[in-house]
Amino acid sequence: MNPLINMLSHASRIGVIARHAFTQLVRMKVFYFLAFFAVILIGSNFFDLPQHEGPESAGINILRSIKSWSLGAMTLFSVVLSIVATALLLPKDVEDRTLYTILAKPVPRIDYLAGKLIGVLLLVFVSLALMDVLMTGILHLRTEMVLADQMAVAEARNWPAQDVALLKSDILAQGPTASLQGAVFSVFLRATIIASMAMLISTFSSSTLFTTIISFLIYFVGHFQADARAAYFTHEAGTGDGFWLRGVALLISLVLPDFQLFNVIDAVIEGQVLPLLILGKLTLIGLFYFVFYVIASWLVFARKEF
Numbered sequence: 135m136n137p138l139i140n141m142l143s144h145a146s147r148i149g150v151i152a153r154h155a156f157t158q159l160v161r162m163k164v165f166y167f168l169a170f171f172a173v174i175l176i177g178s179n180f181f182d183l184p185q186h187e188g189p190e191s192a193g194i195n196i197l198r199s200i201k202s203w204s205l206g207a208m209t210l211f212s213v214v215l216s217i218v219a220t221a222l223l224l225p226k227d228v229e230d231r232t233l234y235t236i237l238a239k240p241v242p243r244i245d246y247l248a249g250k251l252i253g254v255l256l257l258v259f260v261s262l263a264l265m266d267v268l269m270t271g272i273l274h275l276r277t278e279m280v281l282a283d284q285m286a287v288a289e290a291r292n293w294p295a296q297d298v299a300l301l302k303s304d305i306l307a308q309g310p311t312a313s314l315q316g317a318v319f320s321v322f323l324r325a326t327i328i329a330s331m332a333m334l335i336s337t338f339s340s341s342t343l344f345t346t347i348i349s350f351l352i353y354f355v356g357h358f359q360a361d362a363r364a365a366y367f368t369h370e371a372g373t374g375d376g377f378w379l380r381g382v383a384l385l386i387s388l389v390l391p392d393f394q395l396f397n398v399i400d401a402v403i404e405g406q407v408l409p410l411l412i413l414g415k416l417t418l419i420g421l422f423y424f425v426f427y428v429i430a431s432w433l434v435f436a437r438k439e440f
Contacts, residue, residue, distance in 0.1 A: 147241055148249040155253025158226075159219050197308035198403055200276060204269040205317060205399045211265070212258050212325035213353065219254045220332035221345035228340070244432040251333050251428065258325045266318045270310045277309030304405070313408035317399040320413070323420035324396040328353055330427035331391070337434040356393040391423055 227233040236246055284305060288298050332349040339345045396416060402408055 144242070144245055147245045148252060151236070151241075151246060151249025152252040152256060155223060155250045156256045158223075159253065159257050162219075162222070194280075194304060194308050194405075196280060197273065197277060197305070198405075200269070200273055201308070201314065201403045204265070204273075205321065205403065208262055208265050208269075208318065208321050209324075209399070212262060212321055213328060215258055215261065216254065216325040216329035217332050217346055217349040217353070219257065220251070220329045221336055221342045221349065223250050223254070224336045225340060225342050243435050244428070247333060247337070247431050247435055248428055251329060254329050255326055258329070259322060262318060262322055262325075266315070270314075273310050273314075277305065281305050307405040311402075311407075313402050313406070316408040316413045317402040320396050320398050320416055323416050324393060326420050327391050327393075327423040327427075330424050330431075334427045334431045334434070337431045337438070352390065353393065356391050391419070395419065 224233070227236075233246075237243065281302065284301060285298070288301060293301075328349065331352060332345060335348050336342075336345045339348075398408055398412060398416070
């Protein structure tokens with residue numbers, strides 16, 4: 135078969151399975167509840183009208199609060215959705231016997247796994263995009279309100295033009311920026327890794343609860359991987375086993391993601407610029423773990439009898 139036709143055939147099958155998985159997940163009411171919770175959490179910031187604490191800090195703190203609560207809600211929602219949705223898909227297909235019908239067509243198992251995973255990520259992406267639109271809209275309105283209010287106060291106090299310009303710059307840095315969109319994208323990249331990891335666990339586990347619990351444990355452990363590794367290597371630095379320790383570190387880094395790398399949202403909340411180099415690095419890390427976990431899932435899934 136022509137390689138191009140073969141590639142298009144794989145892409146077509148993956149697309150069909152991804153659309154089916156996306157539709158299947160949208161119909162699960164638990165995700166409506168999670169989305170409703172996240173939207174309410176973000177939208178509630180709009181009604182927290184600014185109070186005068188001085189033009190130096192009040193308005194900026196309000197904008198930081200909006201970004202902090204919004205990005206926090208996005209992170210929570212994306213992590214829970216990625217793990218729970220992925221953990222539900224394979225057991226549900228086995229229970230409904232949909233899996234047997236799909237594999238009997240025949241559909242390559244890697245196409246099936248990739249399609250299911252992309253369906254989950256599509257739902258996460260759409261959900262984050264909607265929340266991002268809401269956050270950006272609210273933040274834009276509040277930035278304009280805070281800016282007008284603080285400029286009026288500064289003018290009434292006869293601030294020097296240089297100080298007024300600096301205050302305006304600080305306020306605008308806390309509003310909608312490209313770095314803020316980069317932070318949202320980093321949330322999606324982390325969700326991509328988590329969903330891929332949950333997919334691997336679900337291929338050798340028939341229990342949704344087991345997959346969910348282990349995925350959450352690995353997620354939390356991943357936040358302390360760098361600290362634990364640094365402490366261990368510092369303790370063992372004088373043993374002369376540096377080569378083996380570096381090998382263990384490399385193995386741990388390949389299998390278990392360091393989720394601390396994705397904690398760039400804290401700097402963005404403070405108004406710092408997110409460098410494109412950092413965002414590019416996170417994108418490559420996300421793609422690496424996506425491919426790594428999909429291939430590992432396929433190797434496990436290919437040996438299972440259905």
